[in-house]
Amino acid sequence: MNTAHHMLVYGCGEPGSAKPVWNCGEMSKKYSTDSASPCGVHSHSQILYAWARDAPKLDLPDGVGFKVGRDTPIKYIVLQVHYAHIDKFKDGSTDDSGVFIDYTLRPLNKLAGVLLLGTAGVIPPNSLEHMETACEISENKTIHPFAYRTHTHSLGKVVSGYRVRSDDHGIHQWTLLGKRDPLTPQMFYPIENSDPIMTGDYLAARCTMLSHRNRVTQIGATNEDEMCNFYLMYYVENDEPLNMKYCFSQGPPNYYWGNPDVGLHNIPNIEASTL
DSSP states (O other): OOSOSEEEEEEESSBSOSSSSOOOOOSOSSOOTTOOOSBOTTSOEEEEEEEETTOOOOOOOTTEEOOOSTTSSOOEEEEEEEOSOOGGGTTSOOOOOOOOOOOOSSOOSEEEEEEEEEEOOEEOTTEEEEEEEEEEOOSSOOBEEEEEEEEEOTTEEEEEEEEEEEOTTSOEEEEEEEEEOTTSOOOOEEOSOOOOBOTTOEEEEEEEEEEOOSSOEEBSSSTTSBOEEEEEEEEEESSOOOSOOEEEEOOTTTOOTTOTTTOOOSOOTTGGGOO
């Protein structure tokens, strides 16, 4: 992470630019007319992989892979590299940070997918804040989670993710999928509970943020901003991955798990914010 702060691998229907390398315009407050997003504005876009903080490589389970190419929504793979500082490049130096990808032409019956849970919102000055999101699995599919990854910038203390399911009495039971200090290596870690996630279940994530700043911190891509992300990697067997790729909320001060309109209860408030 002394060079690249973090990297994202996108699956795109069309790339954001016809150039081999382009400015994504995300890590600077200054807008550039030459910048473009990783994927085309109106094309398919999903995150396949993310790396940060000197994380080791990811090995998928045996027989599991991402389906790309012809007859799939993913026609292009785009690598996005974020740099926290660019001082070392001002003299013309370059960087070869990247990701190695293994592929097979053999069809697999276990197809991988990634669901990104995150929030918008703001963190008040000198405060402890919970940034939360939750979404119901409404598609008629069963997914098998096998890895998770957390991501914040410097204010993150704990990021946790849960499967929420109603028991026979209508009480929400929260099953921990993963919980980390987001400032440790931001790799994909083995899931805490690999039981299948089914239609009607909720997926929920919380980032516990602690700010000693004397200013409001916004959600954004720069080092002065914050992010709240929980990535869930899963596979489906003899099926297609979820159409839902993202689960985002407005975040604080507008969205919390405990809001009456969210409909969650039996919330593990202490557990979700402690390691």
